[in-house]
Amino acid sequence: MSPSPDAGLGGTPIAEEAVRAARVLHPDADFMPRPVRRRIITVANQKGGVGKTTSTVNLAAGLALHGVRTLVIDLDPQGNASTALDVDHRSGTPSIYELLLGEVSLVDAVQASSQSQDLLCVPATIDLAGAEIELVSMAQRESRLKEALTQEALDALGVDYVFIDCPPSLGLLTVNALVATHEVLIPIQCEYYALEGLGQLLNNIELVQRHLNQSLSVSTILLTMYDGRTKLADQVTQEVRRHFGDVVLKTVIPRSVKVSEAPGYGQTVLAYDPGSRGAMSYVDAAREVAERGSSKGRQR
Numbered sequence: 001m002s003p004s005p006d007a008g009l010g011g012t013p014i015a016e017e018a019v020r021a022a023r024v025l026h027p028d029a030d031f032m033p034r035p036v037r038r039r040i041i042t043v044a045n046q047k048g049g050v051g052k053t054t055s056t057v058n059l060a061a062g063l064a065l066h067g068v069r070t071l072v073i074d075l076d077p078q079g080n081a082s083t084a085l086d087v088d089h090r091s092g093t094p095s096i097y098e099l100l101l102g103e104v105s106l107v108d109a110v111q112a113s114s115q116s117q118d119l120l121c122v123p124a125t126i127d128l129a130g131a132e133i134e135l136v137s138m139a140q141r142e143s144r145l146k147e148a149l150t151q152e153a154l155d156a157l158g159v160d161y162v163f164i165d166c167p168p169s170l171g172l173l174t175v176n177a178l179v180a181t182h183e184v185l186i187p188i189q190c191e192y193y194a195l196e197g198l199g200q201l202l203n204n205i206e207l208v209q210r211h212l213n214q215s216l217s218v219s220t221i222l223l224t225m226y227d228g229r230t231k232l233a234d235q236v237t238q239e240v241r242r243h244f245g246d247v248v249l250k251t252v253i254p255r256s257v258k259v260s261e262a263p264g265y266g267q268t269v270l271a272y273d274p275g276s277r278g279a280m281s282y283v284d285a286a287r288e289v290a291e292r293g294s295s296k297g298r299q300r
């Protein structure tokens with residue numbers, strides 16, 4: 001997106017922020033393309049704090065606010081995605097836990113987020129904390145999520161995108177997510193240890209590919225928490241691009257206080273501060289994701 005439209009409106013920081021906010025909040029003339037077919041994307045990285053949840057909810061909100069109906073599945077017992085989307089996730093609420101156990105259907109576990117009529121969420125409650133162990137003795141323990149995400153149920157919800165927010169581990173919950181999807185999105189934090197552990201994640205993805213889900217691939221890498229003041233952030237960015245090429249989105253998410261404040265208000269950064277750089281960069285990243293999945297974009 002070129003900065004030129006801002007220039008005619010004064011060019012001051014406040015004017016620019018207002019223009020950005022208008023783009024995020026009133027995107028009517030600015031719809032993002034729907035995918036050729038429904039995309040189900042697992043957001044995974046076994047490291048904690050790399051931006052999985054933040055990227056899940058903000059990419060989802062970016063798509064939803066631009067007319068692309070999107071479902072977020074919170075697969076982390078901490079329920080951070082549920083918090084950011086402001087959906088009820090008290091213990092006992094129909095959630096991903098009951099869905100994995102086969103006690104409720106997808107449609108019964110879904111809630112609408114107040115942030116957009118096109119943004120839906122299956123919440124995670126603290127009940128999910130025991131699931132990693134409970135699943136071990138269950139039949140088809142690796143494919144319970146896949147079984148729950150039926151075409152019919154997803155058709156009934158009318159969603160074009162499903163994002164699954166994984167916990168920071170490579171246990172059975174993450175395996176369920178990898179089995180249920182065709183695509184993995186890996187957020188990578190622009191920090192010193194960013195690439196550490198990535199090999200392990202890629203090995204696990206390959207194992208799932210080989211034994212459980214041949215159609216799985218890493219379709220997207222998103223660089224997060226970029227701090228332009230450090231040389232290190234640039235080095236990490238370059239190294240990730242060298243390794244992964246086109247899979248890495250052009251948009252890089254900056255480190256921004258607004259992004260980290262938003263969940264405290266039960267909001268995505270798009271709702272909390274639509275004029276902020278963080279909001280705009282997630283909208284840009286969402287547009288890249290949408291364009292890759294559309295007939296205009298690269299076909300997988």
Ligand SMILES: Nc1ncnc2c1ncn2[C@@H]1O[C@H](COP(=O)(O)OP(=O)(O)O)[C@@H](O)[C@H]1O
Nearest residue numbers: 048049050051052053054225254255256259260
């Ligand atoms: N771009 C960003 N700028 C500033 N803080 C961020 C940014 N992205 C994430 N954070 C913060 O970093 C922490 C970890 O992010 P989170 O998305 O919860 O990671 P994960 O889900 O991988 O554990 C959270 O407190 C979050 O608010």
Ligand SMILES: [Mg+2]
Nearest residue numbers: 052053076080
């Ligand atoms: Mg998380």
